[in-house]
Amino acid sequence: MPACAPAELPRRLGSRIRRALQQTGTNRIVQLRCPIAPVDLLSWLAAQSMAFKFYWADREGNEAVAAVGAVLQCEVNRALTRESLRFLETYLQQADPGVRFYGGGRFDGQAPVAPHWQPFGMGRFWLPRFELRREGSRYWLVCNLVPELDRTAEAAIKEALAALQWPEVAMDARLPLPVDRCDMPDQAGWTRNVTQALAAFQQGHMVKVVLARQVQYVFNEALDGLALLHRLEEATPGCFHFYYQPQPGTAFLGASPERLFRRADGHVWSEAVAGTRPRGQTEADDARLAAELLQSEKDRREQYYVQQSIIEELRPLCETLEADAQLSEMTLARGRHLYTGIRGRLRPGVSTGALLEALHPTPAVGGYPRPAAVEAIRAWEPFDRGWYTGPIGWLGVEAAEFAVAIRCGLAAGHHLYLYSGAGIVEGSVPELEWEEIEHKISDFVNVLGLELRRS
């Protein structure tokens, strides 16, 4: 099918929408697709007027999606579990092959919710009305319909299609400079938290806990989350990029290097990512930092617990399971981590909800053992993590992919809340862990035009 010009879309899709809405079947989801010429997804998303917006770009650069409008919004009341996602999977059983629900959830479904996290809910998945998808170098406009619900909305759907904007110039990605910064906890509070963690290790309650910080920036004007993501995306190749706007003026966005899991063709791929060093300024410096990370006992321990836990959690769900024999490193534009790839062949009938329930939170963001670590995070962290360190991604008819929502922030009006954490194990030094987090938020800090703050 030749690419369709934007002005042609209402005519090209109009009669197909009419026919699709005549289909019967409870919970049936129909997906219509039309090939289009290449479009800048973020500029397109910025130009749309719908309240709900979602963006996802995978780490390998294979695919990206910008989505607007909600046909179905599925609320998860507590954690993302096999049980809570069952109804989504029921929908997917009767859906066209390309149909996907996009969404994610909070790190902790039981912790109190801060006011700025209220619009996000515990966990949510959407079937968007329109998606602009890039698959490799091909672009599609996708329209999702649930005939059972949409039958009387034909005129409104066609109107919404005709009202989609097709900007000819790239979005304005200028960002204001922040005027204030507030750290939660401050450095004294942070040292207290790390010291408590070290004492808990001595007492044998746990061996690892990932403690986080919130850095709040204040602006004199409203911050445009999409402009921020646009700049962040340029600065952070090789990451998952995501953006979720539940309502205008509020958005959760980030550039995460870490995959929680991907499933396809009866297989699952996960990975243990932990232990951190920066990139070097020169080639020699970079090689020294790589060697230092690979040989660091403390960082290897941080990473080992993640690997162990993922293997323990996946084993009952898999027929075969294997991990890389060699520890390697994942290099990013400005940082590096220890990395082990893990893959398995799933047992028949293992749902995506079961994988989420088993894997979240890994000790890359929670700790080991999981219950003690989550308890400690609840008790010690003086702020709400919200969707930071939760799973974010999509689930489809036969496949799913979720990133761990790290290296991220919440843009809400004149405020930007940045979040980052560090794996605390025996041997952790509070000042060094503080610095590690400063470095982890520096991609954001740099695109805001600020220098990395030295403590």
Ligand SMILES: C=C(O[C@H]1C=CC=C(C(=O)O)[C@@H]1O)C(=O)O
């Ligand atoms: C929890 C975060 O990073 C995790 C992922 C990689 C390395 C980590 C570390 O070295 O501490 C963290 O476990 C974060 O960026 O907020």
Ligand SMILES: [Mg+2]
């Ligand atoms: Mg670390």
